[in-house]
Amino acid sequence: MIPAGALITGVVTLISKFFERKQVEAEGRIDIAKAETQAKVRRVLSEQEADQKWDEAQAEGSKDSWKDEFWTILLAIPLVMLFWPDPEINKIASSGFARMDAAPDWYVGAVMLAIGAAFGYRKFIKPFIEKNKK
The missing domain is CATH 1.20.5 (Single alpha-helices involved in coiled-coils or other helix-helix interfaces)
Incomplete structure (x- = not known):
């Protein structure tokens, strides 16, 4: 035991x-x-x-670049046209926006990418960069 x-x-x-x-x-x-x-x-x-x-x-x-100024001016033109007192100019701006709706997605994306890059919006263009890395 x-x-x-x-x-x-x-x-x-x-x-x-x-x-x-x-x-x-x-x-x-x-x-x-x-x-x-x-x-x-x-x-x-x-x-x-x-x-x-x-x-x-x-x-x-971008120290000596005009990219951001270019896009600022270009984006302001339709805004001014929409509020211009002449109805014909208003129609031209509205017609341009309607045509932009019909533009291919790749073109709209390229324009957005260019604008984002010009203004240095990294978070805006990062999804485009990440998508193209794969």
Whole structure:
């Protein structure tokens, strides 16, 4: 017969080893979660740094550019035409908008991309860039 003290010691040892193993497994899961989180943080910081460099490059490249002024003037023309006192000029502007509705999606997208790039709206043109990367 096994002495009671040895039996109790064996059971306690078995139970403590079980819980030690569970603790090591839990610590491993925590370490994996920490590593995944750190990788996500590094990726976000890298994207932010790339965005900042892109903004700086855009600002530097548009110092002597008239792109934003060109689009501002071009976009203001129909607005002025719509409020001009001459009804014929109003009809011309309205007719232009109706024709724009009939324009192909690729053309409207290209115009929107050009306007977004001219004004430096990275978030506006980013979906177009991401779509073409794939």
